[in-house]
Structures are given as structure tokens and as C-alpha cells.
Amino acid sequence: MDFLNILNDPQQKAVQHIDGPAMIIAGAGSGKTRVLTFKIAYLIYKGIDPFNILSLTFTNKAAKEMKERIAKAVGEQQAKNLWMGTFHSVFAKILRIEHEKVGFPSNFTIYDTDDAKSLIKAILKDLNLDPKVYKPSLVYNRISSAKNNLISADAYADNTNIISDDNQSQKPYIHKIYKLYQNRLFRAGAMDFDDLLFKMNELLRDDPEILLKYQNKFRYVLVDEFQDTNYSQFTILKRLAARHENITVVGDDAQSIYAFRGANIQNILNFKNTYPDTQIFKLEQNYRSTKNIVNAANSIIKQNKEQLKKTVWTANDEGEKIKVFRTNSDQEEGMSIANEIFRVENEQHLGFDSFAILYRTNAQSRALEEALRKSDIPYRIYGGLSFYQRKEIKDLLGYFRLTLNPNDEEALKRIINYPARGIGKTTLDKFILTASQHNVGLWKVIENPLAFKVQITGGTLNKLNAFRDLIYAFSKIIENENAYDAGQKIAASSGILKELYSDKSAEGLARYENVQELLSGLKEFSEDQKEQGLPAKLPDFMNDVALLTDQDQTDDEEQPKVTLMTVHAAKGLEFPYVFIAGLEENLFPSQLSVNSRADLEEERRLFYVALTRSEKKAYISYALTRFRWGNLIYCEPSRFIEEIDETFLDYPFVEKQTSNFSDFIRSQTKSQPTKKKTAFTPPRNLKKVSSTNAVSFEGSPSSEIVAGAEVEHVRFGKGKVLQVEGVDPNKKATVFFNGVGQKQLLLKFAKLKVL
DNA sequence: TAATGTAGAGTTTTT
DNA sequence: CTCTACATTA
Numbered sequence: 001m002d003f004l005n006i007l008n009d010p011q012q013k014a015v016q017h018i019d020g021p022a023m024i025i026a027g028a029g030s031g032k033t034r035v036l037t038f039k040i041a042y043l044i045y046k047g048i049d050p051f052n053i054l055s056l057t058f059t060n061k062a063a064k065e066m067k068e069r070i071a072k073a074v075g076e077q078q079a080k081n082l083w084m085g086t087f088h089s090v091f092a093k094i095l096r097i098e099h100e101k102v103g104f105p106s107n108f109t110i111y112d113t114d115d116a117k118s119l120i121k122a123i124l125k126d127l128n129l130d131p132k133v134y135k136p137s138l139v140y141n142r143i144s145s146a147k148n149n150l151i152s153a154d155a156y157a158d159n160t161n162i163i164s165d166d167n168q169s170q171k172p173y174i175h176k177i178y179k180l181y182q183n184r185l186f187r188a189g190a191m192d193f194d195d196l197l198f199k200m201n202e203l204l205r206d207d208p209e210i211l212l213k214y215q216n217k218f219r220y221v222l223v224d225e226f227q228d229t230n231y232s233q234f235t236i237l238k239r240l241a242a243r244h245e246n247i248t249v250v251g252d253d254a255q256s257i258y259a260f261r262g263a264n265i266q267n268i269l270n271f272k273n274t275y276p277d278t279q280i281f282k283l284e285q286n287y288r289s290t291k292n293i294v295n296a297a298n299s300i301i302k303q304n305k306e307q308l309k310k311t312v313w314t315a316n317d318e319g320e321k322i323k324v325f326r327t328n329s330d331q332e333e334g335m336s337i338a339n340e341i342f343r344v345e346n347e348q349h350l351g352f353d354s355f356a357i358l359y360r361t362n363a364q365s366r367a368l369e370e371a372l373r374k375s376d377i378p379y380r381i382y383g384g385l386s387f388y389q390r391k392e393i394k395d396l397l398g399y400f401r402l403t404l405n406p407n408d409e410e411a412l413k414r415i416i417n418y419p420a421r422g423i424g425k426t427t428l429d430k431f432i433l434t435a436s437q438h439n440v441g442l443w444k445v446i447e448n449p450l451a452f453k454v455q456i457t458g459g460t461l462n463k464l465n466a467f468r469d470l471i472y473a474f475s476k477i478i479e480n481e482n483a484y485d486a487g488q489k490i491a492a493s494s495g496i497l498k499e500l501y502s503d504k505s506a507e508g509l510a511r512y513e514n515v516q517e518l519l520s521g522l523k524e525f526s527e528d529q530k531e532q533g534l535p536a537k538l539p540d541f542m543n544d545v546a547l548l549t550d551q552d553q554t555d556d557e558e559q560p561k562v563t564l565m566t567v568h569a570a571k572g573l574e575f576p577y578v579f580i581a582g583l584e585e586n587l588f589p590s591q592l593s594v595n596s597r598a599d600l601e602e603e604r605r606l607f608y609v610a611l612t613r614s615e616k617k618a619y620i621s622y623a624l625t626r627f628r629w630g631n632l633i634y635c636e637p638s639r640f641i642e643e644i645d646e647t648f649l650d651y652p653f654v655e656k657q658t659s660n661f662s663d664f665i666r667s668q669t670k671s672q673p674t675k676k677k678t679a680f681t682p683p684r685n686l687k688k689v690s691s692t693n694a695v696s697f698e699g700s701p702s703s704e705i706v707a708g709a710e711v712e713h714v715r716f717g718k719g720k721v722l723q724v725e726g727v728d729p730n731k732k733a734t735v736f737f738n739g740v741g742q743k744q745l746l747l748k749f750a751k752l753k754v755l
Numbered sequence: 756t757a758a759t760g761t762a763g764a765g766t767t768t769t770t
Numbered sequence: 771c772t773c774t775a776c777a778t779t780a
Contacts, residue, residue: 059770088770113769193770260768363766386769417756424756547770568768590767606768629765630771 003038003073007031014281015039017248018046021241021275023226023268024250027312028297028612029288029574036224036250037066040082041073043220050074050081054218054240058225060086060548062572083218087233088193089547091200094214095191096543101207102199107404107539109190110546114389115410116140116181116192122413123180126436127173134171142166143178147194148230148262150201153179187441188409197232204239215243225572226251226271230262238274245275253308254301257568257606259598269308286312288574288615290319296618296648297611303643304601321650322611324641325621330364330582333623334371337579340619341562342375344577352378353560356575358567358610360588364581365564367627372562382565388548392500392511393518399494400487400542403474407441419495422463430454470494483538484526487519567610578614580607583622584635607640710755 004012011031014024015038026032036055044050057063063084071079083090092110099106111119117136124131124139146156156162157175166174185191191199204211221241223229226249229237241247249271256265272278286294294314301307325340327333341355348354357368365381372379387393395418401411409432417423434452435442445452447468449461456464470493478486491497500512522541529536563575582588588607593599611618622637641651705711709721 086770196770257768258770261770361766361768383769420757422756426756566768587767592767603767627771 003041007035007038008285010281010283010285011035011038014283015042017279017281018043018048019246021245021271021278022248022281023271023278024248024281024283025308025310026250026252026283027286027310028252028255028608029286029294029314030283030312031285031287032224032250032252032283033062033066033572035283036222037069037073039248040066040070040222044070044074044078048220050078051083052217052219053222054083054090054220055222056087056090056224057084058086058228058572060089060544062224063089086547087229087236088196089544091236092196092544092547095196095199095203098203098210101210102203104186104191104199105189105405107189107542109188109401109405109408109411110196110544111185111190111192111410112389112546113140113193114394115190118410118413119184119188120177120181122409122432123177123184126180127176129173129177134173134177139171139174139177142174143181144192144194145262146178147198148232150198150232150235152198153182184409187407187435187439189405189407189441190410194232197230197236200236201232201239204236211239212243214240219244220246221248223247223249224251227253227256227265227268228258228263229267230264231267232262234264234267245277247275253306254304254605255571255609255612257571257602257609259602265306269306282310284310284312286314286612287316289314289612290316290616292319292321292648293611293614293618296322296644297608299645299648300604300611300640300643301608304604305597306601320617321648322618322620322644324649324651325619326637327621327623328625330367330623330626331371333581333621334368335374336621337368337581337619338371338375338377340579341372341377341577345377350576351560352562354576355579356563356565356570356573356577356613357579357581358565358570358613359581360567360590360606361582362566363628364587368564368581372564377562378559379562379564382563383569387514387517388545390511390514392496392515396487396491396494396496396515396518397542397545399474399490399496400478400538403471403478403490404539404542406443406446406471409442412442412446415494416467419499421467421495423460423467427456427460427464430456478538481538482526482530482536483541484519484523486538487522491515491519567606570613571609574613574615576614576616577619578610578617579619579621580610581621582626583620583638583641584626585638587626587635588638588640604640604643705754712755 004015007015008031011034014022014035017039024032024035026035040053040055043053055063055066057066063086067079067082067084070082085093095102095104096106096108099108117140120136120139121131124134124136146162151159151162153175156178163172163175166172185195204214218240221237223237228251237247249268251268253265253268256263256268259265272280289297291314294312294316298312325333325336327336337357341352344350345352345355359365359368362383365383369379369381388397395415398411398415401408402415405411413428416428431442431445431449431454434449434454435445438445438452445454446464449456449464473493474486474490477489480486481489496515497512500508500515503509503511522538525541526536529540534540563573567580580588586594589600589603593603620641622635622641624635625632626635627633641649705721707721711719711721
């Protein structure tokens, strides 16, 4: 095994371990993917049949990349037979194979979160419950977390703790919604994300034959990103591995950032309790980042109480210190970053894809995007509304879904009257009611409304029959044509293409293009599958389209671009230069996390993940003001900045002034009208970048701000004071800004200059 | 039943 | 602010 030579000692040992439980604790940048890849290659090299290896990853993209790497090591033929994918996609596949035992059609639909919430809304209506009290997203989360803990609808209703919780929060009927929700899913031949795991658990629990079959099939189980698995997932693993106990988990407790969706960090912290024979391998050498970055990240993470002991170190260069930017506004923050990217790129010529801007929330991308656009820096934003969540895409997929599974209620509701064909809400409501009364699928009623004595007019019946026949026709098309041709035909004869084409607005054009993009995706799929000798029908495409995310899309990038994404989305990636924006209290850490120690620790891990993405240099920035929901709010620097050992920071402000940030801010804002402040003028490293915007913008004394005065604001530009009210510390001015409109500003914060 | 207008809510992260 | 969902009107 030549290739072992390029690994370090603990990496080699981890790779060469074959039988029995193993846990690989992989620090950030320690070559985790490489070890996992080599380990699988090594197993195959040692004669283990790839058919017997199951490897679970966090994203489909990760699985695909790993498979390609393994193919290079052991050859295409061998690699092809590996089972690799996300928990959801692998188990969806198995559930389709074993669908008879599960009691679902093999082409069951997978409801995404939007479908699920929409269904919950429909149930609320049936139960006459107020959607403001029973917020669909809240109910969904409650059900989801129950499922992730393997609590069925019946168990939920019987659990006195849960019920008293719900009673306490004035939502006593959640158990009822849960039960009905499962009923409706069943009738629609649909599962939500959590069901995929839940039903897999049930299957393995209740059917010894199936259990044995998959235990013997997956003699070797490997799990990546184990720190982000939930109880349901771990339970599946335990069941599968119970016979041979060849289970290898790889992860980093310091990078566990998905507790909000049920991930249980205890899975990794207590893995050895479950398998006392576990061999533990620690990968502690970081190959990615400079000493400064590694040490700064260590100084952050050590503040967390709950963690496995390890010491991440690097032999790399010292590198530059982490630079801190402070700006007056979120816009300026964007400009500072854009200017710095421009400067570094001019100097180093690494290409714009060497830069990433990371942030806590998607909403922050706007100001950053604007700044990059102004500076003519190419960029690509990841996340936000995903491609597959767009209305036009869901509409077309709705036709595909309904044709493949006519009981798919959410798909039906979505398209039965889109494009408009005269079947309105009233009619649809009648059908849904009738279906519920007879406890049959919606499609049964649609096919033959008279059999169920639904009161409809002859005209409606005709329209309905036309729709029914349309779907029948699509069904034939899907049977006979490949995915692309079928998709094309359905898009055309459903009227969707025409509908979108007739909309000449910019948004309409974009929607049309999106649909075209989906169709070309189908084309690519059809050709790829054919090439590999695999089936290329529409159902094959639809099988896990609900499990795809934007990250799985192949981007045919023509030019290098700066990456903009949330910290979560950046997990597993690396960039030479990383900017972490919006390091402010109530933003990062998020407002919702600051009250609980566990949540705050997760935010801190998130920051750790962000910082450890960088190879050469990291920047962190915060703004003193920021727009949120159209309102200007005032921000304080994040506690995380203080938590970094200052020897790793290039942060000129703290040295001169007090280290207490709130005092610092207060002193600035209070003394604002008078004397010149040394500390508040932009520090040297900022001068250059902020000079394009407002250079050390000085406000006038509040006594000069009177009604009728012409003033200038650092952000809104020129305007006229309409009214001033209140007394000095809390004096408030109403100002009309040209082109911006009327704003109310507190003078102690807002800097207004009288012209 | 379709189209238009208005009110209300939302920003934590995603399979 | 911006988007969506609902209600009202034609």
C-alpha cells in the first residue's frame, strides 16, 4: 500500500483499522475526507466487497466527490458498487425497494418542508384551529423533533410529559394534528424528511428478515460528520451494525452545528459508552491553516465546556494575524470587504475564487452583494431560496409528482388550477372534504366525483375530466419517453411554459429561465444515465429530487468568483481568504441563542467552523448600525471577538481604549456632538477602504438640529428636518430624506450634519 | 371564479 | 423592507 506513505501516523492507523467499532476524531483541516476515502479504498484493497460497504455523508455532493476519489484509487467498476449517500437518500432508496413491507407505493413522494407545512395548515383548517396559535412552522418542528426521537403519533399522545408541555404552551391539540398529519401523508403516499428515517427504523425493528438482510449487506458501515447525527439516525446505525459491529464514525464534536434540527452532540461524546471496544483515533494535525488561525480558533473553542479532549496544531507558517474591521454601517462593511478583496487580488492574483464571505444569516447577503457589484467583483451567492423551492420549479415538479403519484395531495392542490383552468377553491375544498369523509385518496374522488356524490355543476365536471385526462396522458408520456422528452412535453402541454412565456416582466423572464434550467438538468440527467447504462426515465429523476439541494447542483462556472454563503453552508469547505461578516451581538451569536448555555456553545462552534475555513488569512468584521426589516438598528460587537486571544488579532481599537465594548460604544455615542475623538476616527487599516464612503463623518450638536434645517446623514444622504421632539438624551427628529423618504432618528445615535 | 389590493409576518441554520 | 397569503370586489 504505497499510498499509506503520504499519511501521517494517526491517519495511517485510522485507515488500517478494519474490524470492530472505531471513532475518528478529526480536528478541523486534519485531512478527514482523505482518511475516510483512503480507508474505504483500503477495505476494498483488503478484499472486502464494495457491495458490503455503506458510507453515509452529510450532503449528496460530499458522497459524489468521495466516490470519484475512491474510483481513482480502486477503479470505476469497484467504486460503482459502493453504497454512498446521505442518510436520507440511502434510506429512501431502501424504503422504495422494501415498499411493500412499509405499506407505501414504491414511488412514494417525499414532501419537503414547504409541502409539510402546507399540509399542516390544511389540517388546522379541518380542525378549526387558529393558525396564529398553532403556527405551522412551530407544529412542524414539534412533530419533527418527536420523529427524530422516534416518538410516534400514538406515543406522543400517550406521553404525559409531552402532553403537559403542550398544555402549558396553550397548544393541547398538537398530538391530534400529528396523528392526522400522518394519516394524510399515508393517504397521499408521501413521507416527510423525518419519516424516511423513522420508517427505516420501524422496518429494521419490526422485520427480523429485513434486518438480517441489511446487516449482512452492510457489513462495514462508515459515517461522516457523525457529530451532526440525531437519535433516529444513530438508532438506525446501531441496528445495522448490531451483528458485525464494524462501524466507523468520523467527526469533530467542535464542529457540531445542527442541534437545532435534532442533531445530538451526545452521540459522539458518548460513542464509547455504546461500544466499549471502540478504538479511538485522533487526527490533530491541521494542514489547512496558518498557526495564527489554528491558535485563534483553539482559543475560542476552549471556552466550551462539553467537548472531547484534543489539541489541534499545525506545522504551517505563522501567517498573518486576524484582521478586525469595524464600520459604521452594514453597507460600509460590504465596501470594506470588497475593497480588501480587490486590494489582495491585485497584489496576489490568486483569482476571486480564493475568497469567501461568510455570515450567520442569509439576510446579510444583500449589503455584501451590493458592495461587490459596485466594485465589479464577480461573486456567487449560495443558499437563500433554493432552486427547488421556487414556485415555478415546484409547479412543474408538481405535474411530475402528481402524474407519478396521483394521491400526492400537495402536488394536486398546487397545480389543479395552475395554469387557471376554472377549477377553483370551492370545488377543491369539496373534494378534500369528501376524500376525508370516505378516507380515500383525493385522486379517487377527482377521477369519479359522481360516485362520491360530490355536488358540482356539469361545467365543472367537464373541466375536471379534462384535467384528469391530461394527467392520464402525462402518465403515458412518462412511460414511453426518457426523462427529458417527457419533462419537455409535460411542461408544454400543461400550459406552464406558455403561462410563463407570456409574462414579460423581469421576474417572469427569470421564472421562464428557471424552468428551462430544470429542463436542461433533465437533459443532462437523461444523457448521463444512458451513458452509464442506467434507466433514464422521469421516475428515476424524481426519486430523490426532493433530497437535492443547491449545493448538489453542478455549477459550470466560467470565471472565478467570490463565494458568499452562510457559515452552515461553508462546513467542509476551505478558502485562502475568509471574511466573517456581522460579528455582532444578537446576530452572531444569534439573539435566540444567548439565553441558554448549550445554544451559545453551538454558536461558538459555528464561529469555530467559520474561522477554520480559512487557509492563509481570516478577517472578521462588524458594523455599528445595520438595517433589519427596514429599520436601522444599533449593534454591539460580538462577545466572540473578545474571546479570541488578542495576540492573534490585528485589532487596533482595543489597545487605545477600554476593552469593555459596551462602555466603548456608549462613550462614543454620548460624546458624539462635541470634541474630536481620536478613537472613533477610522483606524489606519480602515482609512483606505472607508474613504470611498463617508470619511470620519462628524455629526452636528443636537441643538443645531431644528425643524426646517437641511441636514445630511451618513447613510440616507441629504434631507430636511420636519420635526424634533423629546429632550436631549432622547431627542428624536423626523427627517425627510431625498429619495429615501421619512425617517425617525434618535439624535444620540444618528449622526446628522447641518448643512 | 379571477383579479386586485391590503394586511401581516418574517430572519438562524437544512436533509 | 419585501414577500406571501388572504379577503374583497367585479
